[in-house]
Amino acid sequence: MQYRNFGRTGWKVSEISFGAWGIGGSWGHVSEEDALAALHAAIDNGVNFIDTADVYGDGRSERFIAQVLKERSEQVYVVTKAGRRLDPHVAEGYNRKNLTAFVERSLKNLEVETLDLVQLHCPPTEVYYRPEVFGILDDLAQAGKIKYYGVSVEKAEEAIKATEYPNVQSVQIIFNIFRQRPAELFFDLAKQRQVGILTRVPLASGLLSGKMTRQTTFPKDDHRNFNRYGQSFDVGETFAGVDYDTGLDAVEELRALVPTGVTMAQFALRWILMFDAVSCAIPGAKNPAQAIANAQAADLPPLSDEVMAKVKAIYDDKIRGLVHHRW
Ligand SMILES: NC(=O)c1ccc[n+]([C@@H]2O[C@H](COP(=O)([O-])OP(=O)(O)OC[C@H]3O[C@@H](n4cnc5c(N)ncnc54)[C@H](OP(=O)(O)O)[C@@H]3O)[C@@H](O)[C@H]2O)c1
Secondary structure (H helix, E strand, C coil), rough: CCCCCCCCCCCEEEEEEEEEEHHHHHCCCCCCHHHHHHHHHHHHHCEEEEECCHHHHHHHHHHHHHHHHHHHCCCCCCEEEECCCCCCHHHCCCCHHHHHHHHHHHHHHHHCCEEEEEEEEEEHHHHCCCHHHHHHHHHHHHHEEEEEEEEEEECCCHHHCCCCCEEEEEEEEECCCCHHHHHHHCHHHHHHHHHHEEEECCCCHHHCCCCCCCCCCCCCCCCHHHHHCCCCCCHCHHHHHHCCCHHHHHHHHHCCCCCCCCHHHHHHHHHCCCCCCCEEEECCCHHHHHHHCEEEEEECCCCCCCHHHHHHHHHHHHHHHHHCCCC
């Protein structure tokens, strides 16, 4: 495992970290045994940073993390999120009363006195234009409830706006072979403003693992089934917003670039790490084998300029038109 600076926090975080949405089991079944074993396997392989949220499995993900960390002596940073318990999910809901209650609930689930970092969970864009929301987060930090705060955003423009607030320490954003615009628009600025970047959905919901085909089906309760067209939440969260069949065609072209002995998932993760503005990728492992394979991507050699150019050409040809100007 290799480690990178996480913005201005002083933390050194594992390049490949752990995304804990899947183990919450709010979409697709993941057994308790697999969830706990996946977390242990990640930590065994050098992962020291876990991304979760209060809504993942309605707290199941946070509680699993607490359970595992009680059995470990390593320093592991846990970053969670607040906001998605709001119903309706509106800007007005990001107020002192609600944010305080969400933070208190995560403190309980994670069994800690201070949250390492809390992220606004893809709030409506309007929230980034309400300095009072960031003032509330400053107050929660002052009160010792949270150490740091950041944002999880849908769009690169939201990342630019959010990082105008001086105490925003991190931005979580979708960035992968099928979602390249953040690098063009935001990464230089992120370095200048010294914010940590967590790249989520790094495998385009598993599409970039190369294991899916036109015959693959997903269970009813899996967002790759029920949110395929954005019926439940932002369509960009499922397959990174790429039409499934087009994505499969692009994956076929990518296969030729994957070195022997390396999986396509590892290749996709290594591609993300080629960008030095990135602090970590947070692939969502659902079992120990996935967690181990993902962690190993951090130790692969860098990709050549030629391979990077070929990936860019596949993106430009097949994917750019579908996603580039939508997020
Ligand atoms: N709004 C937000 O803030 C937000 C939204 C989405 C995600 N996130 C965060 O980002 C994390 C990652 O996103 P994600 O889980 O949606 O997508 P992802 O990491 O792109 O893909 C995860 C899926 O890929 C498959 N997979 C993982 N490792 C694999 C491997 N080594 N080989 C083959 N297949 C593998 C698994 O699917 P199978 O079921 O096919 O095994 C897994 O569910 C989440 O866990 C969460 O922490 C945040």
